[in-house]
Amino acid sequence: MNGYTQDRVAYLKRLRRIEGQIRGIAKMVENDEYCIDVLTQVSAATKALEAVALGLLDEHLRHCVVQAVAEGGQVAEQKVAEASAAIARLVKS
Amino acid sequence: MNGYTQDRVAYLKRLRRIEGQIRGIAKMVENDEYCIDVLTQVSAATKALEAVALGLLDEHLRHCVVQAVAEGGQVAEQKVAEASAAIARLVKS
Amino acid sequence: MNGYTQDRVAYLKRLRRIEGQIRGIAKMVENDEYCIDVLTQVSAATKALEAVALGLLDEHLRHCVVQAVAEGGQVAEQKVAEASAAIARLVKS
Amino acid sequence: MNGYTQDRVAYLKRLRRIEGQIRGIAKMVENDEYCIDVLTQVSAATKALEAVALGLLDEHLRHCVVQAVAEGGQVAEQKVAEASAAIARLVKS
Numbered sequence: 001m002n003g004y005t006q007d008r009v010a011y012l013k014r015l016r017r018i019e020g021q022i023r024g025i026a027k028m029v030e031n032d033e034y035c036i037d038v039l040t041q042v043s044a045a046t047k048a049l050e051a052v053a054l055g056l057l058d059e060h061l062r063h064c065v066v067q068a069v070a071e072g073g074q075v076a077e078q079k080v081a082e083a084s085a086a087i088a089r090l091v092k093s
Numbered sequence: 094m095n096g097y098t099q100d101r102v103a104y105l106k107r108l109r110r111i112e113g114q115i116r117g118i119a120k121m122v123e124n125d126e127y128c129i130d131v132l133t134q135v136s137a138a139t140k141a142l143e144a145v146a147l148g149l150l151d152e153h154l155r156h157c158v159v160q161a162v163a164e165g166g167q168v169a170e171q172k173v174a175e176a177s178a179a180i181a182r183l184v185k186s
Numbered sequence: 187m188n189g190y191t192q193d194r195v196a197y198l199k200r201l202r203r204i205e206g207q208i209r210g211i212a213k214m215v216e217n218d219e220y221c222i223d224v225l226t227q228v229s230a231a232t233k234a235l236e237a238v239a240l241g242l243l244d245e246h247l248r249h250c251v252v253q254a255v256a257e258g259g260q261v262a263e264q265k266v267a268e269a270s271a272a273i274a275r276l277v278k279s
Numbered sequence: 280m281n282g283y284t285q286d287r288v289a290y291l292k293r294l295r296r297i298e299g300q301i302r303g304i305a306k307m308v309e310n311d312e313y314c315i316d317v318l319t320q321v322s323a324a325t326k327a328l329e330a331v332a333l334g335l336l337d338e339h340l341r342h343c344v345v346q347a348v349a350e351g352g353q354v355a356e357q358k359v360a361e362a363s364a365a366i367a368r369l370v371k372s
Contacts, residue, residue, distance in 0.1 A: 003128045015119040022115055022142075026108040035096045035153035039179045042146045043186040046139055049115075050186070050370060053135045058363040060128040061344075066359060069348040080345060084337040086132045091329060091369055092278070093136040093143070143277060151270040158247075159266060162255040173252060177244040183277055184236060185371070189314045201305040208301055208328075212294040221282045221339040225365045228332045229372040232325055235301075236372070239321045246314040272318045279322040279329070 003059030014052055021045040053090050057083070096152030107145055114138040146183050150176070189245030200238055207231040239276050243269070282338030293331055300324040332369050336362070 004011055025041045061083060068079040097104055118134045154176060161172040190197055211227045247269060254265040283290055304320045340362060347358040 002125055004122065004131075005125055008122055008125070011122050012119055015115060015122065019112055019115040019119065022108060022112040026105055026112065029097065029101055029104050029108065032095055032098055032101070035149055035157060036175055036179050038097075039146055039149055039153070040182065042142055042149070043179075043182040046142050046146070046183075046186040049135055049139050049142065053132055053139070054363070054367050054370060056128055056132055056135070057366060058359075060132070061340075061359050061363060062356075064128060065340075065344075066348050066355065069345050070351070072349070076345065077341075080337075080340050082129055084333070084340060086129050086136075087336060087366055087369075088333050089133065089136040090139075090366075091333060093139040147270070147274050147277060150273060151266075154247075154251075154266050154270060155263075158251075159255050159262065162252050163258070165256070169252065170248075173244075173247050177240070177247060180243060180273055180276075181240050183273075184240060188311055190308065190317075191311055194308055194311070197308050198305055201301060201308065205298055205301040205305065208294060208298040212291055212298065215283065215287055215290050215294065218281055218284055218287070221335055221343060222361055222365050224283075225332055225335055225339070226368065228328055228335070229365075229368040232328045232332070232372040235321055235325050235328065239318055239325070242314055242318055242321070246318070250314060268315055272315050272322075275319065275322040276325075279325040 001063075003061075003063035004056050007055075007059065011052065011055070014048070018045055018048050018052070021048065050090075057086065057090065060086075094156075096154075096156035097149050100148075100152065104145065104148070107141070111138055111141050111145070114141065143183075150179065150183065153179075187249075189247075189249035190242050193241075193245065197238065197241070200234070204231055204234050204238070207234065236276075243272065243276065246272075280342075282340075282342035283335050286334075286338065290331065290334070293327070297324055297327050297331070300327065329369075336365065336369065339365075 021041065022045055025038060025045065028038050028041065065076075065079045065083055069076045114134065115138055118131060118138065121131050121134065158169075158172045158176055162169045207227065208231055211224060211231065214224050214227065251262075251265045251269055255262045300320065301324055304317060304324065307317050307320065344355075344358045344362055348355045
């Protein structure tokens with residue numbers, strides 16, 4: 001079981017909505033809509049993706065990392081290092 | 094005509110690829126794949142979207158803004174203010 | 187003359203304030219204050235720096251780029267390419 | 280003791296360097312240096328601050344959060360929620 005498993009349906013819904021946003025942006029480009037309007041939609045989709053990432057990360061810390069730490073040992077250390085690396089990728093993306 | 098019009102086909106291709114990335118992420122969530130692996134894909138999709146935004150913005154400056162400025166007057170000022178606002182949204186997203 | 191020249195005093199004031207924020211963060215680290223409180227101040231300083239960057243960029247577009255474009259030729263193209271590169275660095279930082 | 284306590288000297292050194300970068304940027308503004316050059320330095324300082332934040336966060340997870348989780352109970356939950364909120368502020372700044 002993963003951190004997000006309980007909220008899987010909600011995450012799927014959010015991802016479908018983002019997929020729709022991207023498809024909408026492609027439609028705008030196809031229709032040669034105004035650059036700034038396209039950019040506004042790209043920023044909105046980026047923000048939505050970032051929100052999904054922050055949600056997944058929170059669940060991951062609250063479930064997977066906490067459980068690994070509770071069990072202790074090397075796996076716990078690995079999980080924390082892995083979470084830190086994911087946070088760094090997120091901050092830089 | 095918009096800044097990106099000449100490269101429309103390339104932008105559509107990139108957007109289709111990002112749409113596929115989002116669909117892939119939804120698939121991973123459906124299959125209950127490991128949080129960190131999902132997050133890695135979300136970071137990759139965010140980066141790809143950001144690259145599209147930077148491309149669109151560059152084209153917008155090089156074509157729409159330059160043209161408006163060449164024509165001068167209030168429209169030029171508006172275009173620059175509008176571009177600045179889009180840049181701010183991008184930096185904050 | 188640069189884009190920000192007219193607002194130089196205001197920018198200097200903002201930069202002094204950010205310098206003070208950084209010094210305050212160092213003080214917190216020296217006093218071994220709580221990590222999360224230090225992080226909150228680092229986020230605030232980062233936001234303030236980003237706001238300065240967006241301001242400088244806006245002035246640059248409104249003055250330097252507009253003037254170069256009005257003069258036309260290769261310099262105009264260079265200025266736009268240079269601005270795009272600065273925007274990309276900003277978005278990625 | 281905080282997560283970063285052992286590396287305090289190194290963090291102080293990095294913060295002093297960032298403080299110097301900000302002072303250097305103010306000097307550039309004072310000398311009316313070229314906007315894009317100022318922006319390049321602002322991006323560099325922002326990146327350096329972000330790296331400090333990621334370092335502090337990693338230490339915080341590895342020490343404070345892990346310890347709280349090992350002790351268990353409500354404090355553990357609080358620490359994780361607090362870390363998530365700090366990550367969100369960082370991603371958005």
